[in-house]
Amino acid sequence: ASGSDENDVVVIGGGPGGYVAAIKAAQLGLKTTCIEKRGALGGTCLNVGCIPSKALLHSSHMYHEAKTTFAKHGVKFDNVSVDLAEMMGQKDKAVSTLTKGIEGLFKKNKVTYVKGHGKFLSPSEISVDNIDGGTTVVKGKNIIIATGSDVKGLPGITIDEKRIVSSTGALALTEIPKKLIVIGAGYIGLEMGSVWARLGSEVTVVEFAPDIVPSMDGEIRKQFQRLLEKQKMKFMLKTKVVAVDTSTDIIKMTIEPSAGGDQTELEADVVLVSAGRSPFTSGLGLENIGVETDKIGRIPVDSKFSTNVKGVFAIGDVIPGPMLAHKAEEDGIACAEFIAGKEGHVDYDKVPGVVYTHPEVASVGKTEEQVKELGIAYTVGKFPMLGNSRAKSIDDADGLVKIIAEKETDKVLGVHIMCSNAGELIHEASLALTYDASSEDIARTCHAHPTLSEAVKEAAMATYDKPIHI
Ligand code: FAD
Numbered sequence: 001a002s003g004s005d006e007n008d009v010v011v012i013g014g015g016p017g018g019y020v021a022a023i024k025a026a027q028l029g030l031k032t033t034c035i036e037k038r039g040a041l042g043g044t045c046l047n048v049g050c051i052p053s054k055a056l057l058h059s060s061h062m063y064h065e066a067k068t069t070f071a072k073h074g075v076k077f078d079n080v081s082v083d084l085a086e087m088m089g090q091k092d093k094a095v096s097t098l099t100k101g102i103e104g105l106f107k108k109n110k111v112t113y114v115k116g117h118g119k120f121l122s123p124s125e126i127s128v129d130n131i132d133g134g135t136t137v138v139k140g141k142n143i144i145i146a147t148g149s150d151v152k153g154l155p156g157i158t159i160d161e162k163r164i165v166s167s168t169g170a171l172a173l174t175e176i177p178k179k180l181i182v183i184g185a186g187y188i189g190l191e192m193g194s195v196w197a198r199l200g201s202e203v204t205v206v207e208f209a210p211d212i213v214p215s216m217d218g219e220i221r222k223q224f225q226r227l228l229e230k231q232k233m234k235f236m237l238k239t240k241v242v243a244v245d246t247s248t249d250i251i252k253m254t255i256e257p258s259a260g261g262d263q264t265e266l267e268a269d270v271v272l273v274s275a276g277r278s279p280f281t282s283g284l285g286l287e288n289i290g291v292e293t294d295k296i297g298r299i300p301v302d303s304k305f306s307t308n309v310k311g312v313f314a315i316g317d318v319i320p321g322p323m324l325a326h327k328a329e330e331d332g333i334a335c336a337e338f339i340a341g342k343e344g345h346v347d348y349d350k351v352p353g354v355v356y357t358h359p360e361v362a363s364v365g366k367t368e369e370q371v372k373e374l375g376i377a378y379t380v381g382k383f384p385m386l387g388n389s390r391a392k393s394i395d396d397a398d399g400l401v402k403i404i405a406e407k408e409t410d411k412v413l414g415v416h417i418m419c420s421n422a423g424e425l426i427h428e429a430s431l432a433l434t435y436d437a438s439s440e441d442i443a444r445t446c447h448a449h450p451t452l453s454e455a456v457k458e459a460a461m462a463t464y465d466k467p468i469h470i
Helices: 016-027 043-048 050-068 084-109 187-198 218-230 325-339 368-373 389-393 422-434 439-443 454-464
Strands: 006-012 032-036 112-122 125-130 135-145 149-151 179-183 202-206 233-236 239-245 251-257 264-268 270-273 277-279 312-314 353-355 360-365 378-384 400-406 412-419
Touching (some): 016 032, 016 084, 032 135, 043 084, 050 084, 179 264, 187 270, 312 325, 353 422, 360 422, 368 378, 368 400, 378 454, 422 454
Parallel strands (some): 006 135, 135 312, 179 202
Antiparallel strands (some): 239 251, 251 264, 378 400
């Protein structure tokens, strides 16, 4: 392979961080090779993360809507049922089409793709155990580590990906569990819990902390939990998993209050462990070249994504910062730009976060709790979706928009949106934060009618003045 010639850039890992960095580097005229061990590009996100989960969220939402709301809209049919194999097939097709699409982008941009596991021999030499056998040495003036993250297990619980599953197994169950226990109320647990609850599973979410999605604005979080409870998801917060017994047909889980106390037992057909993700550097040979990692295994980098070893960079889930695909992509672009001698820029304070349940919850910037803690004087404007004509017209009016602005200047500090398509609506807020806009700037921007986005405008009006429609 031409991967054995000297490259300007070698990227280890073909996830959203790595493949985007490789394409950008090639676009900037640098000779680039990307090494990926999975046999498919797109990383966690495309193969076992963002994309398959969104495919199943959409399919399960359609089923749930067909069962629960179509009749109200005058759309009637006699029988609705789930063909799980077909549903999984649709998801798999989406994944494989997109994966091949990235291979196409590599060809178009002349990125060399080496399939295998990469390991540092020196700061400029990577030995690759090829998937098809044999070993190749790939050389590069600059190396970008984009090896991402992996499922974090829990002590004493063995994941078999059949009955005790990680998110990967939860995306590929062959039967709808009657009872599903989700350990961990982060966004992945809630999204996967939603999928199976919609398809008919009785879902219980067990969480050690007192709250679901700890990064979320408190007020939004409370309403969000209530809406999920209305969808029949059960929450056991401040609860610790003590033991999981899989010796019988029904899994038995022993739990106790996080603070200690009486133990009780729960039963399940399937248990999903979604207690977070860990940076992945296993078998990478970091020790061979002296790249440092922190206490939890992340690779610290400077403002130009350089590790402590010259010529070796790191991006995405394997470095500190939000563990999200779009953040990894931004890292990848900026890192390639720095290597090419240009300027790059990523602002981790303005990375939007989205939970793709129904309704979706999207946020960017600071929560009210964070603003309070920083001692900033602030104003809050809120607008409920009940006052939004589009939401009412489609009978999908759960949720609200909340904007937090600096009292003195009206500068927008944080925006939190809970409604259908909140993940699409959030970007005008991201832009507002990027340009240091005020809530009045958003309110005086003409928004099309009737759209859900008008709720953002009205929340902005409520921040510095008064809304019209509530
Ligand atoms: P990864 O995507 O993990 O890619 C790293 C790649 O490197 C892997 O393919 C791995 O095989 C390869 N690799 C590792 N070591 C080596 C080696 N030594 N040699 C060769 N190759 C190697 N994020 C969002 O923004 N939105 C979402 O909706 C979302 N949903 C998610 C749902 C689930 C169920 C999960 C698990 C994650 C989700 N995420 C989501 C998170 C997202 O997937 C990650 O933040 C993102 O994939 C990180 O990108 P990355 O490029 O840093 O790493």
